[in-house]
Structure formats: structure tokens, C-alpha cells
Amino acid sequence: MNKLTRIGTPLMAVALMSGATFFAHAQANQAPTTETRSWNTPPPGTEQAQSAYRDGVDAAQLDITAKRKVDAKSSHLYLHPPVKGAARDEYRSNFTAGYEAAVKHNSGA
Structure with a gap:
């Protein structure tokens, strides 16, 4: 059991850390669904x-x-x-x- 804990704990930590970066990357690539322009910012144009x-x-x-x-x-x-x-x-x-x-x-x- 002691050997399993010594090997399993670092593996679980690595798995959790790599999953977090995957989810963060997926969230950063989402297309914006709401308009980010403020009400007093003029629309694009001349x-x-x-x-x-x-x-x-x-x-x-x-x-x-x-x-x-x-x-x-x-x-x-x-x-x-x-x-x-x-x-x-x-x-x-x-x-x-x-x-x-x-x-x-x-x-x-």
C-alpha cells in the first residue's frame, strides 16, 4: 500500500495539472457571444x-x-x-x- 501511494500520488497530481491547462486552453478559444463594445463607443466607420x-x-x-x-x-x-x-x-x-x-x-x- 505504501508503494502504491508513493507512485499514485505524483501520477494523480500530474493528471490533474495537465487537465487544468487543457480546460483553460479550451475556454480561451471560445468565440465571444456577447458584444464587448460599450454603449458610448462609436461603431466602426469613418x-x-x-x-x-x-x-x-x-x-x-x-x-x-x-x-x-x-x-x-x-x-x-x-x-x-x-x-x-x-x-x-x-x-x-x-x-x-x-x-x-x-x-x-x-x-x-
Whole structure:
């Protein structure tokens, strides 16, 4: 029995340690199932689109803090975007997306 314990104990320890690394490796290779992007992080796109999204988030937070009307389309940056020409529509849509994300986050939804 003493001989069995001397041989069996190290073998069991090695078996347990090698199994732990196998399971850790399997967990590290799992594909992420949830979105890891924060609510205030702009979606991938052009720098101008990301800037518009951040402007929308900031504008919503300012409107909520100042207890103003919470509406993206009444915001100064929506009415007078800092871009010209065809980029205005893209700016406004990204601004609105950021504004709505901030309102949704602050409402607890």
C-alpha cells in the first residue's frame, strides 16, 4: 500500500495539472457571444462618422443634465452640422444614433 501511494500520488497530481491547462486552453478559444463594445463607443466607420456619434452622445448628456427637451433633431449640432454638402446626412444619422444610445443608457433600458 505504501508503494502504491508513493507512485499514485505524483501520477494523480500530474493528471490533474495537465487537465487544468487543457480546460483553460479550451475556454480561451471560445468565440465571444456577447458584444464587448460599450454603449458610448462609436461603431466602426469613418473618423467623421465616429465624431458625429460622440457629438450625439455628448449632446444628449448635456440635454439630460440641463433638463432640456430630449430630442436629437432639436439639437444645435443636428440643425447646423459642422460638415458641408452630402456629408450632412451621414453626420446627422450618426449623431442621432449616438444621441439615442445615450438616452437609452440614461433611461436604464
